[in-house]
Amino acid sequence: MEYDLIICFETHVELNTKTKLFCDCLVSYDAPPNSHICPVCTGQPGALPVLNKKAVEFTVKAGMAFNCTINRLSRFARKNYFYPDLPKGYQISQYERPFCENGHLEITGDDGKKYAVGIKRIHLEEDAGKLVHSSDSLGSSQSSLVDYNRSSVPLLEIVNDHENNPIRSIAEARAYLEKLRQVLRYIEISECMLEWGQFRCDVNISVRPRRSLQLGNRAEVKNMSSYKFIMDALGYEMGRQIDILESGGRVDQETRLFDEVKGMTLPMRSKEDAPDYRYFPDPDLLEVRIDQKLIDKIQKEMPDLPDKQMEMIVKEFGITRNDAFILTKDKAVSEYFMLCAGVCEDRRRLANWIIKELFKLLNEASCTIERCMVIPDDFARLIDLISSGDITESIGRTVLGEMFKTGSSPEAIIDQKGLKPISDDKTLKEMLEDVITKNPEAVTQIKSGETKPIDFLMGQVMKKTKGKADPKKIRNLIRKILAE
Numbered sequence: 001m002e003y004d005l006i007i008c009f010e011t012h013v014e015l016n017t018k019t020k021l022f023c024d025c026l027v028s029y030d031a032p033p034n035s036h037i038c039p040v041c042t043g044q045p046g047a048l049p050v051l052n053k054k055a056v057e058f059t060v061k062a063g064m065a066f067n068c069t070i071n072r073l074s075r076f077a078r079k080n081y082f083y084p085d086l087p088k089g090y091q092i093s094q095y096e097r098p099f100c101e102n103g104h105l106e107i108t109g110d111d112g113k114k115y116a117v118g119i120k121r122i123h124l125e126e127d128a129g130k131l132v133h134s135s136d137s138l139g140s141s142q143s144s145l146v147d148y149n150r151s152s153v154p155l156l157e158i159v160n161d162h163e164n165n166p167i168r169s170i171a172e173a174r175a176y177l178e179k180l181r182q183v184l185r186y187i188e189i190s191e192c193m194l195e196w197g198q199f200r201c202d203v204n205i206s207v208r209p210r211r212s213l214q215l216g217n218r219a220e221v222k223n224m225s226s227y228k229f230i231m232d233a234l235g236y237e238m239g240r241q242i243d244i245l246e247s248g249g250r251v252d253q254e255t256r257l258f259d260e261v262k263g264m265t266l267p268m269r270s271k272e273d274a275p276d277y278r279y280f281p282d283p284d285l286l287e288v289r290i291d292q293k294l295i296d297k298i299q300k301e302m303p304d305l306p307d308k309q310m311e312m313i314v315k316e317f318g319i320t321r322n323d324a325f326i327l328t329k330d331k332a333v334s335e336y337f338m339l340c341a342g343v344c345e346d347r348r349r350l351a352n353w354i355i356k357e358l359f360k361l362l363n364e365a366s367c368t369i370e371r372c373m374v375i376p377d378d379f380a381r382l383i384d385l386i387s388s389g390d391i392t393e394s395i396g397r398t399v400l401g402e403m404f405k406t407g408s409s410p411e412a413i414i415d416q417k418g419l420k421p422i423s424d425d426k427t428l429k430e431m432l433e434d435v436i437t438k439n440p441e442a443v444t445q446i447k448s449g450e451t452k453p454i455d456f457l458m459g460q461v462m463k464k465t466k467g468k469a470d471p472k473k474i475r476n477l478i479r480k481i482l483a484e
Helices: 053-065 168-184 227-246 292-301 307-319 321-327 332-339 347-364 378-386 392-405 410-417 425-438 440-447 454-464 471-484
Strands: 001-013 077-080 090-093 100-108 114-127 130-135 141-147 154-160 199-209 219-225 256-261 264-270
Touching: 001 168, 001 227, 053 100, 053 114, 053 154, 053 168, 053 292, 077 256, 090 114, 114 168, 168 199, 168 227, 168 307, 199 227, 219 227, 219 264, 227 256, 227 264, 307 321, 307 332, 307 347, 321 347, 332 347, 332 378, 347 392, 347 425, 378 392, 378 410, 392 410, 410 454, 425 440, 425 454, 425 471, 440 454, 454 471
Parallel strands: 219 256
Antiparallel strands: 001 154, 001 199, 077 090, 100 114, 114 154, 130 141, 199 219, 256 264
16 A cells, blocks of 8 residues: 655754843853853743843744744743753743744755645744763663753744645655755854754654545654754654554554664654643733834845745856755855855856865865855956966866965965966977977877877876966867977
8 A cells, every 4th residue: 555654843943042032141052051041041939031022033034934924913821841951840832822824835846846835833932951861881871960051042943734735755854854944044043053953853754545635643753953863763653654554553643752773763652732731821921912013124134035046046147057056055155156246257167166166175174164265256356367268277276275275365376376377379389399299109199080199298288387288278289280
């Protein structure tokens, strides 16, 4: 029997605010444990929360980016459950009135067509603290410590809609998560650093017989922050549920954990539904009213999103769609390209050199483009020097390597290193005649119709000129001399 796969994510995104959601403690990812806490974020009796306005603005911004309806009236609720890292015994979240609802994110589906993945809601809540587990020499946990620095950090939860265009495959799941993270970084509300836990998700997965209208019971795999492990968990869980159905069993609705070593999910507890959390409006927080003036302000400040940026680069600069896709995957790279393109004449070569040559240097140095010493104006002038024939591509790569190390301009490096190309025909002809005299067999082969020896002769001349000659000019001179 064939089965449909239904995947929905509850994605948690830590917002890039300076302070926490309900107090003025600083948000910090490298501070000593429990150094950024106060009576509010540790749930002390009598401490009252005060809402961070910037976090609300970031939530509205996300709602706009993901085509949501922005609710003008919203409220916070208490979500009751006990974890050691949740000091109040409840989490301040949202339930019946979230800030954003009924949106979508467009990805490319497995069939190559655009597919609008449904987003049911986007709400704002506080993060929990962080448990740090110790272990003995055998790897078994002996004790756990709690760091409350993360407690009450603003957390955005983006929930897919399992009844409205859910994710249909593991490949689409990865495409959705990558696109979601890309957009969040473009609108600059989160760095989405997976290794810091700023972008993590709970994975809901179910299967049902093909063309069935009834949804199957779902399993939720909790708190994952690695693309690889998320895909591995989806693959394992899909197979596990299909095996149960094929054997005539029933899939239980439950919460599971993914064992990264064994590559399998393991039962954790029965899956809770909303009534289990005993939601009720938080009595310490007023309802939030968002006026049109704030919505208009946020809308005006919205940057171009990746899809729009890609289309503009393709249309205005004649860049291939493939290259434009790569250039717009990261906002910082897209901005770097745009600054270069404003002063560079050869935009296609520019795109090619960023993707092939600059990316190579960045990867080797484990450097981001934000910290790159090659400023856009200098990079653009280097490309134009190559395009105009003032320097060869070989010299250009040498110059770029020095620019990357020193931050100097291309002109200064060419002068300092004596890299100005040899363009004098007389000098090149003398060198070439010397090479031809020393390699009579290659000349005989060329005159008999072979073409490969031409490359050999060109290589010999390039060695003599230390890469300062134009290969096209050398090739033309070889043909001209041998035809005489």
